[in-house]
Amino acid sequence: MHLPRAPRGLDLDWRLEDWAVYNSSGPRRVVVTRQLPGRRWLEVLLQADCKVEVCRRDEALTGHELITAVGSRCDGCIGQLTEAWGEPLFAALEAAGARVFSNYAVGYDNADLESANRHGIAVGNTPGVLTETTAEMAVSLTFAAARRIAEGDRYMREGRFRGWRPDLLLGELLWRKTVGVVGAGRVGAAYARMMVEGHKMDLLYYDLARNEALEEYVADYGRFLESAGEPPVSCRRAASLEELLREADVVSIHACLDDSTRHTIDAARLGQMKPSALLVNTSRGPLIDEEALVAHCRANPGFRAGLDVFEDEPSMKPGLGELDNVVIVPHLGSATTWTRESMALLAAYNVAGMLLGYPAWPYMDMLPFLEGGPPHATPSIVNAKQLGIPTMA
Numbered sequence: 001m002h003l004p005r006a007p008r009g010l011d012l013d014w015r016l017e018d019w020a021v022y023n024s025s026g027p028r029r030v031v032v033t034r035q036l037p038g039r040r041w042l043e044v045l046l047q048a049d050c051k052v053e054v055c056r057r058d059e060a061l062t063g064h065e066l067i068t069a070v071g072s073r074c075d076g077c078i079g080q081l082t083e084a085w086g087e088p089l090f091a092a093l094e095a096a097g098a099r100v101f102s103n104y105a106v107g108y109d110n111a112d113l114e115s116a117n118r119h120g121i122a123v124g125n126t127p128g129v130l131t132e133t134t135a136e137m138a139v140s141l142t143f144a145a146a147r148r149i150a151e152g153d154r155y156m157r158e159g160r161f162r163g164w165r166p167d168l169l170l171g172e173l174l175w176r177k178t179v180g181v182v183g184a185g186r187v188g189a190a191y192a193r194m195m196v197e198g199h200k201m202d203l204l205y206y207d208l209a210r211n212e213a214l215e216e217y218v219a220d221y222g223r224f225l226e227s228a229g230e231p232p233v234s235c236r237r238a239a240s241l242e243e244l245l246r247e248a249d250v251v252s253i254h255a256c257l258d259d260s261t262r263h264t265i266d267a268a269r270l271g272q273m274k275p276s277a278l279l280v281n282t283s284r285g286p287l288i289d290e291e292a293l294v295a296h297c298r299a300n301p302g303f304r305a306g307l308d309v310f311e312d313e314p315s316m317k318p319g320l321g322e323l324d325n326v327v328i329v330p331h332l333g334s335a336t337t338w339t340r341e342s343m344a345l346l347a348a349y350n351v352a353g354m355l356l357g358y359p360a361w362p363y364m365d366m367l368p369f370l371e372g373g374p375p376h377a378t379p380s381i382v383n384a385k386q387l388g389i390p391t392m393a
C-alpha cells in the first residue's frame with residue numbers, strides 16, 4: 001500500500017491520509033469512493049492490473065470531492081447509493097477517460113442513466129445477492145411491527161416490566177391472513193414466498209407484469225397443504241393497487257424508485273388501507289410520502305409500519321421517531337456479511353470486466369461470479385444495450 005499523489009487542482013480539504021492506494025504503478029486507475037467489506041473485490045481489481053484508490057473516510061464524499069477524486073485520469077469507479085451520479089460526474093468520468101461506473105447497490109436511482117449514456121459510461125449494479133437478505137429484513141420488520149418487538153425492548157430496558165399481564169403490548173397475529181406485495185420482482189417474490197410458506201398467508205400482489213413462477217409456486221404449495229389435510233393458500237394478482245391496499249393485512253413495498261413511483265403510498269392510499277394494517281418498506285424511502293405516514297400513524301394507533309428506508313436519508317420526517325407504532329432501522333436490508341461482500345465482488349467484476357473488454361453476462365444468476373473460476377463476462381451493466389456492449393454468446 002502506498003500513499004497517493006495529490007490529484008491535480010488539489011482541494012484544500014483534500015486529505016491524502018483519507019486514501020489507500022494499491023498497486024500504484026497499475027496502468028488502469030480505479031477510484032472506490034468508500035471502503036468495501038472483504039478483500040476479494042480488491043483482488044479482482046488487482047488481478048486486472050488496476051491501480052486502486054480507496055477512500056477510507058467515514059463521511060461520504062461530496063459531489064465536488066467526487067469530481068476531485070475522479071481527477072484528470074480515471075478508468076473506472078465504484079460508487080455508493082448515497083452519491084448522486086448525474087451529469088457533472090459522468091462528464092468528469094468521460095473527460096478522465098473512464099468507461100465504467102458501478103454502483104455498490106442493486107438499486108441505481110442515484111445514477112442518471114441518460115447522462116451516463118450521453119458520456120458513454122457503462123453503469124453497473126449488484127443484483128441477485130441481496131434477494132433473500134433483503135426479503136428477510138422485510139420479514140423481520142413485519143413481525144417486529146406486528147408483535148411490537150421494539151416497544152417491548154424499550155419497555156424492558158427502561159425497567160418498566162413488573163411481571164406478566166394479560167393485556168401487555170398486544171399485537172397482531174398474521175397467520176392465515178393476507179399479505180400484499182407491491183412489486184413482485186426478485187425481492188418481492190422472495191418475501192412473498194417467505195410469508196406464504198412460513199405463515200400460510202394468502203398472497204395478493206400488484207405488479208405491471210404477471211409473475212407466473214410465483215403464482216405456480218403458491219399453487220403448488222397450496223396443493224401440498226391440502227395433501228397434508230390443511231386448507232390451501234391462494235395467490236392473486238390485484239387488478240389495481242387500491243384493491244391490494246383495501247384487502248391486505250400486511251403491505252410490503254418492493255418497487256423501484258423513479259418519477260412514476262415516487263409517493264406511491266400517499267395520504268389517500270394510506271386511507272384506503274385497513275386501520276389495523278401494517279406497512280413495510282425495504283426498497284426506497286421516497287416511495288412513501290413520509291409526512292403523510294407520520295400523520296396516518298398518529299391518527300391510527302392500530303396501524304403499524306416497519307421502515308428500513310426513509311424519504312430524506314439519513315434524516316426522518318419530524319415526528320416519525322416518536323411513534324410507537326413504527327419500527328425503524330437504518331437502511332440495513334442488505335446488511336449481512338455475505339451479501340455486502342458479494343455486492344463488492346460484483347461491483348469489482350463490473351469494473352474489471354468492462355476494462356478488460358469482457359461482454360455482458362446475459363443471465364440473472366450471479367452465483368458463478370462468487371465461486372472460483374468466474375466467467376469472462378461483466379456481471380451486470382444496466383445500460384449495456386444502449387451503449388452497444390455485446391452480450392456473451
Ligand code: DGY
Nearest residue numbers: 104105106107333334
Ligand atoms: C440496494 O442495493 O439498492 C440496497 O438498498 C442496499 O441495501
